[in-house]
Amino acid sequence: MNAEMLLPEPRDNLVYIVDDDVDVRVALEALLQSVGFQVMTFPSSEEFLARVPISARACLVLDVRLTGQSGIALQNHLMRLDAKLPIIFISGHGDIPMAVRAIKAGATEFLTKPLRPQELIDAIHVAFEKYDERSLVDRALASAKTRFDGLTAREKDVMALVTAGYGNKETANILGISEPTVKAHRGQVMKKMDAESLPDLVRLAQELELPIKDR
Known part of the structure; x- marks a missing residue:
């Protein structure tokens, strides 16, 4: 050799x-x-x-x-x-x-x-x-999981819905909250998950294998 x-x-x-x-x-x-x-x-x-x-x-x-x-x-x-x-x-x-x-x-x-x-x-x-x-x-996945665990229960609900394709109004109707409240939660989710865009947030949801919400 x-x-x-x-x-x-x-x-x-x-x-x-x-x-x-x-x-x-x-x-x-x-x-x-x-x-x-x-x-x-x-x-x-x-x-x-x-x-x-x-x-x-x-x-x-x-x-x-x-x-x-x-x-x-x-x-x-x-x-x-x-x-x-x-x-x-x-x-x-x-x-x-x-x-x-x-x-x-x-x-x-x-x-x-x-x-x-x-x-x-x-x-x-x-x-x-x-x-x-x-x-x-x-x-990276472990870091995303840690950030996700830091969301409130309501923020997790909002993240699951918006990453499944629901708009703010639809999300508000499903959760029984106002549309401005959804927007506020959505902004917090984006910030806490360190996502720069909705596609980034969708990718993170896929990596975390979040349950898919039926439309």
Whole structure:
């Protein structure tokens, strides 16, 4: 594995390798450390689960066929735990149906052995990019949820109706309040939700999965 390789950015790039072949673990550890990744290796899914905090910012390079719990079983287990860890599957068997299932279940890549060094490194870069993108989305959603929780009950009612397409007059009739009061609540909702426009507010309502009001 002596091909010219791109160096990762100097940040906390932690890669977990789970493979029951010691030669593969040693080779991949040497490869990834040589280009600046931090690496931890494990011979089994069970040892990985026993030793690793799955909430860490990291990438998992995972063999499909393992002694004990398989790589696919580990992926399913991590999904049940709602782990955000991006997974790159590696396999010496080229099992296409298995690869399709793994990708559909959320794996970022499925590579076949013998691995090409740059292909693996590129896949890990992509995995970290996807992890960071998802983290940004999760933080934005959490922030929106906090802002929504800060609305009064009446403001939540107004938000649900106006984002469902009801006008101020219709909203006032449904809630049994005056139209100026609806406008005042609507203004407070826009301010508290940090929405610059109605489309912004609609997008936030969709992200928060607010109940859809029947017209």
